Amino acid sequence: MMSDSSRRIRMRAAGLLTGTALLAATAACGSGAAESAGGTGGAGGGRPEVTAALYPLQWLAEQVGGGDVTVIGLAEPGVEPHDLELTPAQVAGLEKTSLVAYVKGVQPAVDEAVEQHAADRGFDAATLVKTLAAEEHAEEGHGEEGHAEEEHGHEVSYDPHLWLDPSRFATVATRLGEKLAAADPARAAGYRERAAKAAADLTALDGELAQGLADCASRSIVTGHEAFGYLADRYKLKQVGISVDPDAEPSPARLAEVAEVAKREKVTTIFTETLVSPKVAEVLAQEVGATTAVLDPIESRPADGDYLSAMRQNLTTLKKALSCP
Ligand SMILES: [Zn+2]
Numbered sequence: 001m002m003s004d005s006s007r008r009i010r011m012r013a014a015g016l017l018t019g020t021a022l023l024a025a026t027a028a029c030g031s032g033a034a035e036s037a038g039g040t041g042g043a044g045g046g047r048p049e050v051t052a053a054l055y056p057l058q059w060l061a062e063q064v065g066g067g068d069v070t071v072i073g074l075a076e077p078g079v080e081p082h083d084l085e086l087t088p089a090q091v092a093g094l095e096k097t098s099l100v101a102y103v104k105g106v107q108p109a110v111d112e113a114v115e116q117h118a119a120d121r122g123f124d125a126a127t128l129v130k131t132l133a134a135e136e137h138a139e140e141g142h143g144e145e146g147h148a149e150e151e152h153g154h155e156v157s158y159d160p161h162l163w164l165d166p167s168r169f170a171t172v173a174t175r176l177g178e179k180l181a182a183a184d185p186a187r188a189a190g191y192r193e194r195a196a197k198a199a200a201d202l203t204a205l206d207g208e209l210a211q212g213l214a215d216c217a218s219r220s221i222v223t224g225h226e227a228f229g230y231l232a233d234r235y236k237l238k239q240v241g242i243s244v245d246p247d248a249e250p251s252p253a254r255l256a257e258v259a260e261v262a263k264r265e266k267v268t269t270i271f272t273e274t275l276v277s278p279k280v281a282e283v284l285a286q287e288v289g290a291t292t293a294v295l296d297p298i299e300s301r302p303a304d305g306d307y308l309s310a311m312r313q314n315l316t317t318l319k320k321a322l323s324c325p
Contacts, residue, residue: 269321
């Protein structure tokens with residue numbers, strides 16, 4: 001439970017060494033035969049095991065790892081990932097997994113477990129891309145609701161929802177390929193090839209979003225929880241979040257403020273989320289005479305399809321709501 005700053009600094013230093021540490025760790029985890037078989041350690045018959053803390057990284061690990069890795073997902077479908085609690089078995093699994101892919105700041109339970117059990121094997125996507133500063137309503141004078149960031153578990157100063165910008169996520173794909181290639185040199189070419197394919201898919205998606213959202217009548221998106229900062233930043237939209245925390249009720253002052261913005265900007269759609277109760281958004285929509293639509297922050301596996309199809313569905317929803325040609 002202790003997490004003083006010196007520990008953080010040490011953890012960060014350890015992060016810089018993960019390339020070599022990962023090699024050592026996977027070798028140490030393997031059975032005696034792993035070396036002669038040309039494999040690295042971990043479960044699954046000599047294949048490296050990648051533990052993915054949340055769905056987008058699980059998807060990415062499956063794309064890049066292909067049949068050469070075993071991917072273990074920590075998050076259950078349909079559960080708000082910020083609330084994730086790890087079972088003792090999952091924590092024990094972190095002791096021997098080859099790599100833990102996560103975004104520090106999304107799941108406090110994972111951040112703490114990685115720090116304690118897999119500090120030398122963490123693959124923190126937030127360290128690989130330029131992050132955006134977190135929105136902080138609590139410091140803008142809406143103090144009575146408490147510090148929403150802390151309740152949300154975002155103990156970091158940046159917005160952690162970086163997978164909602166496919167161009168940043170393409171960078172993560174490339175880096176994951178490099179990481180796996182270094183850890184499992186016998187299969188390096190496969191990791192690099194699949195990483196390049198995943199990065200190309202994400203770059204193509206980025207192009208579709210840029211083109212689809214280039215010329216819209218409106219550019220303001222009112223969202224339930226402030227998860228779409230990267231998407232807004234990348235495609236020049238303006239996010240007006242009702243709340244930072246997906247679970248917290250926004251204060252009356254915040255609601256009134258958002259309603260005012262929505263009216264001023266002639267917002268026609270208030271976005272709700274897949275995993276969060278739409279109640280507040282519905283009340284707000286009624287007040288400003290807008291409709292609601294679901295925008296998926298892809299914090300959990302979509303009911304059908306995958307990361308790419310969920311992002312394309314988001315594009316379709318946004319184009320309709322913002323009147324884009
Ligand atoms: Zn979130």
